[in-house]
Amino acid sequence: MSTPGRGLHGRVLDTLGPAITAGEYPAGSVLRTDELAQRFEVSRSVMREAVRVLESMHLVESRRRVGVTVLPECEWNVYDPQVIRWRLAGAERPRQLRSLTVLRSAVEPVAAGLAARLATPEQCAELTECALGMVANSSGHQLEQYLFHDVAFHRVVLTASGNEMFARLGGVVAEVLAGRTHHDVMFEDPDPAAVTLHVQVAEAVRARDAERAERLTREITVGALQELDILAP
Amino acid sequence: MSTPGRGLHGRVLDTLGPAITAGEYPAGSVLRTDELAQRFEVSRSVMREAVRVLESMHLVESRRRVGVTVLPECEWNVYDPQVIRWRLAGAERPRQLRSLTVLRSAVEPVAAGLAARLATPEQCAELTECALGMVANSSGHQLEQYLFHDVAFHRVVLTASGNEMFARLGGVVAEVLAGRTHHDVMFEDPDPAAVTLHVQVAEAVRARDAERAERLTREITVGALQELDILAP
DNA sequence: GTGACATATAAGTCTGACTTTTTGTTCCCG
DNA sequence: CGGGAACAAAAAGTCAGACTTATATGTCAC
Numbered sequence: 001m002s003t004p005g006r007g008l009h010g011r012v013l014d015t016l017g018p019a020i021t022a023g024e025y026p027a028g029s030v031l032r033t034d035e036l037a038q039r040f041e042v043s044r045s046v047m048r049e050a051v052r053v054l055e056s057m058h059l060v061e062s063r064r065r066v067g068v069t070v071l072p073e074c075e076w077n078v079y080d081p082q083v084i085r086w087r088l089a090g091a092e093r094p095r096q097l098r099s100l101t102v103l104r105s106a107v108e109p110v111a112a113g114l115a116a117r118l119a120t121p122e123q124c125a126e127l128t129e130c131a132l133g134m135v136a137n138s139s140g141h142q143l144e145q146y147l148f149h150d151v152a153f154h155r156v157v158l159t160a161s162g163n164e165m166f167a168r169l170g171g172v173v174a175e176v177l178a179g180r181t182h183h184d185v186m187f188e189d190p191d192p193a194a195v196t197l198h199v200q201v202a203e204a205v206r207a208r209d210a211e212r213a214e215r216l217t218r219e220i221t222v223g224a225l226q227e228l229d230i231l232a233p
Numbered sequence: 234m235s236t237p238g239r240g241l242h243g244r245v246l247d248t249l250g251p252a253i254t255a256g257e258y259p260a261g262s263v264l265r266t267d268e269l270a271q272r273f274e275v276s277r278s279v280m281r282e283a284v285r286v287l288e289s290m291h292l293v294e295s296r297r298r299v300g301v302t303v304l305p306e307c308e309w310n311v312y313d314p315q316v317i318r319w320r321l322a323g324a325e326r327p328r329q330l331r332s333l334t335v336l337r338s339a340v341e342p343v344a345a346g347l348a349a350r351l352a353t354p355e356q357c358a359e360l361t362e363c364a365l366g367m368v369a370n371s372s373g374h375q376l377e378q379y380l381f382h383d384v385a386f387h388r389v390v391l392t393a394s395g396n397e398m399f400a401r402l403g404g405v406v407a408e409v410l411a412g413r414t415h416h417d418v419m420f421e422d423p424d425p426a427a428v429t430l431h432v433q434v435a436e437a438v439r440a441r442d443a444e445r446a447e448r449l450t451r452e453i454t455v456g457a458l459q460e461l462d463i464l465a466p
Numbered sequence: 467g468t469g470a471c472a473t474a475t476a477a478g479t480c481t482g483a484c485t486t487t488t489t490g491t492t493c494c495c496g
Numbered sequence: 497c498g499g500g501a502a503c504a505a506a507a508a509g510t511c512a513g514a515c516t517t518a519t520a521t522g523t524c525a526c
Contacts, residue, residue: 079312106343
């Protein structure tokens with residue numbers, strides 16, 4: 001996925017990152033650069049680069065005479081795509097998926113509202129195209145194609161919102177949707193109601209009806225929350 | 234702010250990071266590590282560490298035989314607190330502030346709704362305390378104290394939501410509020426209506442009225458949007 | 467117990483030599 | 497004249513070793 005093994009330090013991160021985010025080293029654990037370098041059979045310079053990256057993600061803190069200390073979870077840069085991927089790959093996957101879905105439920109409706117105001121004609125067209133693609137693959141166990149169009153749909157909405165922060169969440173949404181399709185429950189065809197909602201959102205955006213686009217998208221995200229049993233009575 | 238000059242590579246980042254995020258090197262620009270090392274008068278090892286960090290933020294990409302290429306803005310990890318700080322410090326400040334405020338307007342209401350369900354008694358108490366602090370400093374040009382309690386208030390709401398992604402935005406909100414107080418318009422005392430809303434949110438959370446807490450917080454964020462002239466008629 | 471001092475430790479830095487990958491050029495052949 | 501293979505150069509990547517610096521901790525006198 002994305003950028004595997006871009007250099008030796010990347011290889012080190014590919015094992016050390018998941019290990020830390022999985023809680024294998026509890027907060028406060030102290031590692032030593034030299035020891036790590038030996039363990040991974042790389043030079044200290046390479047190991048230092050890896051540590052610097054982990055440090056920039058606030059997963060660890062490096063202090064003289066102490067070593068490399070693992071930071072508590074609340075310090076982590078949980079928006080770093082790399083960190084998200086590591087956590088989604090580990091045992092914390094369910095919790096991470098919940099966090100991200102709640103985030104989606106907050107962001108996507110607002111993004112849809114903005115998209116209704118700001119989307120270019122091209123983006124409107126793309127959106128309906130995606131929605132149609134979802135309809136076309138909503139039955140007959142064509143889950144992969146359905147997923148493809150679903151991801152594209154949400155990506156377009158987030159991009160069309162004109163907000164860079166929203167746009168950057170496209171990758172996150174892709175991970176969540178892909179995760180739902182592949183790992184979790186989703187053996188049968190997608191919920192027809194959800195498909196309809198996507199079509200209606202595309203219509204609302206094209207019609208420049210921000211209020212409606214937001215409300216419909218909220219319905220979609222509420223559905224996503226329900227799938228994960230998030231929601232109080 | 235936060236961690237100034239933690240080592241030589243940090244010093245390098247303090248100038249190179251802002252320069253890149255300010256668009257001083259347009260996307261596609263190519264830098265060479267050796268040249269940079271000379272310019273900053275550091276060894277190549279230190280320079281490499283700095284480049285690795287920039288790479289982990291997706292500000293640059295390092296390729297053999299080519300050099301260090303500056304990536305287009307759409308690739309940047311705009312959620313990285315460091316990147317946010319750099320951008321807030323540069324010429325792009327107004328745009329960054331708008332992006333962040335729109336993000337707030339999406340996230341905070343939902344967070345407040347969750348907080349109303351999940352906040353501990355201690356957090357409820359903290360919240361009312363913050364709101365009272367805001368009231369106490371809302372007149373008489375006590376902007377600094379007001380800001381302090383305002384930041385604390387929003388931090389508690391985001392934390393009490395129980396969602397780690399929301400909680401992590403506490404720092405971002407702090408930057409936005411501080412920015413508004415210090416740089417932008419805010420010479421006279423804060424809007425009394427906004428102060429009242431904060432008190433009411435605290436009440437709603439304590440009363441476990443999620444719907445009301447969300448609606449009131451939405452009013453607060455709408456106010457923040459209006460201050461920046463964001464909002465269609 | 468408290469303060470100053472010494473010491474050991476691990477990160478931080480620098481340098482120089484070497485390797486590897488990739489790009490762009492050159493040159494030969496069709 | 498075009499295309500492909502071989503080649504050369506450039507820049508990042510890697511490594512090893514020596515040295516510096518900050519700092520936690522222990523020691524000792526008071």
